[in-house]
Amino acid sequence: ESEALPFIASKVSQYSCQRKTTLNNCNKKFTDAFEIMAENYEFKENEIFSLEFLRAASVLKFLPFPVIRMKDIQGLPCMGDRVKDVIEEIIEEGESSRAKEVLNDERYKSFKQFTSVFGVGVKTSEKWYRMGLRTLEEVKADKTLKLSKMQKAGFLYYEDLVSCVSKAEADAVSLIVRNTVCTFLPDALVTITGGFRRGKKTGHDIDFLITNPGPREDDELLQKGLLLYCDVIESTFLKEQIPSRKVDAMDNFQKCFAILKLCQPGVDNSSYNTSKNTDMAEVKDWKAIRVDLVITPFEQYAYALLGWTGSRQFGRDLRRYANHEKKMILDNHALYDREKRIFLKAGSEEEIFAHLGLDYVEPWERNA
Numbered sequence: 001e002s003e004a005l006p007f008i009a010s011k012v013s014q015y016s017c018q019r020k021t022t023l024n025n026c027n028k029k030f031t032d033a034f035e036i037m038a039e040n041y042e043f044k045e046n047e048i049f050s051l052e053f054l055r056a057a058s059v060l061k062f063l064p065f066p067v068i069r070m071k072d073i074q075g076l077p078c079m080g081d082r083v084k085d086v087i088e089e090i091i092e093e094g095e096s097s098r099a100k101e102v103l104n105d106e107r108y109k110s111f112k113q114f115t116s117v118f119g120v121g122v123k124t125s126e127k128w129y130r131m132g133l134r135t136l137e138e139v140k141a142d143k144t145l146k147l148s149k150m151q152k153a154g155f156l157y158y159e160d161l162v163s164c165v166s167k168a169e170a171d172a173v174s175l176i177v178r179n180t181v182c183t184f185l186p187d188a189l190v191t192i193t194g195g196f197r198r199g200k201k202t203g204h205d206i207d208f209l210i211t212n213p214g215p216r217e218d219d220e221l222l223q224k225g226l227l228l229y230c231d232v233i234e235s236t237f238l239k240e241q242i243p244s245r246k247v248d249a250m251d252n253f254q255k256c257f258a259i260l261k262l263c264q265p266g267v268d269n270s271s272y273n274t275s276k277n278t279d280m281a282e283v284k285d286w287k288a289i290r291v292d293l294v295i296t297p298f299e300q301y302a303y304a305l306l307g308w309t310g311s312r313q314f315g316r317d318l319r320r321y322a323n324h325e326k327k328m329i330l331d332n333h334a335l336y337d338r339e340k341r342i343f344l345k346a347g348s349e350e351e352i353f354a355h356l357g358l359d360y361v362e363p364w365e366r367n368a
């Protein structure tokens, strides 16, 4: 494909799974504002408005040119009035007053801080905000709060966890995970999924998918190893279970939202070196890293890989497309044809796209 095709706005699909979205975003100015708006609506549990901005952001990430006048977005899908207002203002003023208002909003600022802690979501933030708490310092000072095991770990390793995971760190952790898994399951397949599989250079965590061809012997894999924090969620998947139709449904794999201790000389830990006593100053030579470990039965591997590679928006649109355009239900375990009432087996992501009648989209083109 050396010849560039003429760009026809009205031919752009409303589904990101029918578009190829790389990390070259020419419209970051707009998409950053949309993502702030979307996050604020998410904090207000307004899923409809939040999705409206996320879909618009994903369309502009796909555009091969920067938007400079309103005419540039003519005919594009997902451009509702609320979205257009923000675009128009950014074109005229260089920034969005609405997004700016959000960034200065007390509730948004508090929720942003609270949800930056591992184990704290919108529900907990809501509770803390209603109690009158506004900052993480106030949360930490409040001794009446009952923190979960996950949240305690989140506070304990906060500085490390808010700093991004680099590709080099992901590679180092990948070696550790591979070696550890290998001692329990010599034939196991370990794959990095999530943002790193889509070609991102940094991430908030590292996502791994683990599968073992042959008989299932993976039961105690997750409890062993080098984890600083590990809350193992047992598999709840029932054989032949009809996929869930919810667009953001969680899956039922055995998984673990963990914190791994990456011991490596040279990791950036300047913020941690104790200063109480200069002579005794201990140099912290490790970094806490968020790792998601997901174990899948071999038959479901392709579906799990597709689901856990993301992006989140790409996954949402795949499910929505399957449901509305194909009368099929897709989740991280399976694809179910509602009309034929059968499960469609797949050994690779390519086969899943084929079942859905979609052109294959490479992982690095799924940055919707």
Ligand code: 8DG
Binding pocket: 193, 194, 195, 196, 200, 202, 203, 204, 205, 206, 207, 250, 251, 307, 308, 309, 310, 311, 312, 313, 315, 332
């Ligand atoms: P990042 O970590 O670099 O910030 O981005 P990411 O890798 O794209 O995001 P992620 O939050 O780590 O999630 C990776 C993909 O996994 C995402 O597309 C959604 C998908 N996913 C599931 N189930 C679950 C789940 O239970 N929790 C989370 N956080 N993600 C899930 O399929």
Ligand code: MN
Binding pocket: 194, 195, 196, 203, 204, 205, 206, 207
């Ligand atoms: Mn990730």
Ligand code: MN
Binding pocket: 194, 205, 206, 207, 292
């Ligand atoms: Mn993750």
